[in-house]
Amino acid sequence: MSATAEQRSDAAQRSLGDTPVFSERLTAFLESYYAGEAPNAGRFCGHCYSPIARERAECPHCDRSVKERPPVGYVPDPVREMFRRMRGRESLIVNSFAYLGLALAVLIFIVAFAITFSLSGNVWLLALDTLLLFVLARVLAGLLGGWIGDELGHRYAQRKLVEEWQAFEAERA
């Protein structure tokens, strides 16, 4: 990422404070929408699109009153697309790290196999190496994907989401 893009997203993050772009309720709603479990209908905040109950006069997520921003009956396409892209970026990074873990396991296996083969060539030791490959592949893919990949993917996707949200807001206003 270039320095200016970095600065821009930092500024975007600051202007939003600690409030995430998508509320927990909107995230839960969009997850069930994309799982085909819910239609795109309801009562949503006119500013942040968090689902809000009929009796509420202000949004519990962004605190804007319904007078200031009248609620809408569905989540607009650009917002749903933003959510989909955010999830796509997250899983791309998680999967890349998981594959890196697999590659690392294979590399360790090859080295261990070569050493075992040149030192003894004992077939049971070679079989043990193969077992090591399966265990390592699972552990390393889980560690790198689920731990580093998850953390980095989440941060990267959130940063891009904030940028996209700012652009969307500027266009909407």
Ligand SMILES: [Zn+2]
């Ligand atoms: Zn709101």
